[in-house]
Amino acid sequence: MYGSTPQPSDSDRTAFRKAEKKYKLYKTTAPKSRRKQPSEVDLTEVYDFKSVLESFKQERKNPPGISELRCGLDRPVFCFEDRPGALSIEEQCHWVRESLTSFPQPSNRTNxxxxxxxxxxxxxxxxxxxxxxxxxxxxxxxxxxxxxxxxxxxxxxxxxxxxxxxxxxxxxxxxxxxxxxxxKLRWSTLGLQFDWSKRNYDVSLPHNKIPDTLCHLAKKMAASAMPAGEEFQPEAAIVNYFGSGDMLGGHLDDMEADWSKPIVSISLGCKAIFLLGGKSREDTPVAMFLRSGDIVLMAGQARECFHGIPRIFTDEENAEVSPLASQFSSHEDLCFKEYIRTSRININIRQVH
Ligand SMILES: O=C(O)CCC(=O)C(=O)O
Known part of the structure; x- marks a missing residue:
């Protein structure tokens, strides 16, 4: 979430900061070249749910530390065992359109x-x-x-x-x-409006209703992580828009009254690295790729953990956005296609009270 002030302990020495620096986009000039190129990054420790899914389909096996969550969906949902959360291409397309057309409409606010x-x-x-x-x-x-x-x-x-x-x-x-x-659009807020300067929800601000289809999706995704007998109540959503070089610093989502309720976080567009840390910035975060259509459930222990996005991939080879971009095939859809080929959108839905 934006506006989180660096903590005194947030120096280069914290494990989270180290991981952010490791994955951040740095550009260097290669010998005999005048053009700056992205520096090489070691990605071997980034959890890759594409291969987790492939090995699950072939051998019904998960890598150590990851287990399948049985929540009645028609596709597998995985969770990290030690810090205990997908959309069809049509659904992705729909939410990209909504994120660019209706979500930034007043009374919803944007940056x-x-x-x-x-x-x-x-x-x-x-x-x-x-x-x-x-x-x-x-x-x-x-x-x-x-x-x-x-x-x-x-x-x-x-x-x-x-x-x-x-x-x-x-x-x-x-x-x-x-x-x-x-x-330059960086965020828009749906439902209860988040006030970035005060870092709280300003219930007095006018706002548009969160669309029923988004509420329905969030409820379905959140169900497996809700306290027994309770239904998730989507009251606010923050939509983050990322372009090349944008990142989201490590932070806690700590402005909601009840942390026993999960946050449903949807990724659209270019692939990103997501860092999931522990309750302290000193805890070494795990890094994982998030691709278009992935949904992260910040629930249980993970609800209280530092997290952030140090990097998004906007180059054709690594962005893995072509299947989604090619859905926007008509002439009228050209602007959507151009936008999503080099951008990422995250919609995170919250129960505030
Ligand atoms: O972009 C993401 O996947 C994470 C978003 C997030 O952490 C937030 O808005 O609090």
């Missing part, structure tokens, strides 16, 4: 709110090559060819308009392409 206020229809603006323009007091909405429903420039100063709109001479005008805003 862009603080600068631009609520932004409506960002993805639509990307598809139509629009530009977000600061509508100053001297430039009327009508001159920019945009329609302001609010009629109050101070309350809503940024508007999407055509790329080639002409700004009247002498008017200074800030603008940013919708495509750049999408690249």
């Amino acid at each position: 862009h709110n603080a600068i631009y206020g609520p932004i409506h229809d960002l993805f639509d603006a990307v598809q139509n090559k629009k530009v977000l323009v600061e509508v100053g007091s001297r430039i009327a909405d009508t001159e920019l060819g945009v329609h302001s429903s609010e009629g109050n420039l101070d309350a809503c100063r940024w508007k999407f308009c055509e790329e080639n709109v002409s700004i009247p001479k002498g008017d200074s005008c800030n603008s940013i392409a919708a495509s750049v805003l999408l690249r």
Whole structure:
């Protein structure tokens, strides 16, 4: 989760920090070359659920330390025995679309709110090559060819308009392409809104309902990790968007009142390394690959453990995103395809109370 302040003990000496540094993307210039290349990383200790699944299918055997969780799903679910959580390609496609179109819609908030206020229809603006323009007091909405429903420039100063709109001479005008805003989208929040500055849930903030289909999926996934007789209540979700070089520092999800309830965490798009540590940053984390469609259940002991994403893979060979990207085959879907080929999305669903 963003906004977690480094702890005093979070020096290079902690086991978690060491693992983050080990897997982080560093670029070096190879001898006789001027181009920077990703440095070699030893990935032999990263748990690979693709091979776990293959050996399970062939020999019904799990690697030491990993066992199968029997939770009535039509596909195997594995868990780490010492720190005790998949989606069809169509489901992945659906959630990528939702994450880029409906999840960032106001009243849900995103990281862009603080600068631009609520932004409506960002993805639509990307598809139509629009530009977000600061509508100053001297430039009327009508001159920019945009329609302001609010009629109050101070309350809503940024508007999407055509790329080639002409700004009247002498008017200074800030603008940013919708495509750049999408690249810079880092999070959106659904259901109860998380306040990053206060690091708590602000129940007074307006928000859109978490879609029923997402609630249903989360309930199904969480069921095996719920206290007996209780049903998971999805109250909030954080959607993280990662581009090349982005990481999510080691943190605890400690803002929910009841840690006996799991967090359901869905991975979409490019492959990533997930670090699952212990209750202290001093505990050496295990590293594992997360691919598109993987679901991590942060439950039981693992609910209280440090975790983070030190690296995502955006190069064609390692991203393993082609099956998903190729689902976006029509001309209208080109923007989805371009986005997901070099990005990762994580949707994590929480019961807050
Ligand atoms: O991106 C992920 O898989 C982990 C996300 C996460 O840890 C969080 O949002 O708290």
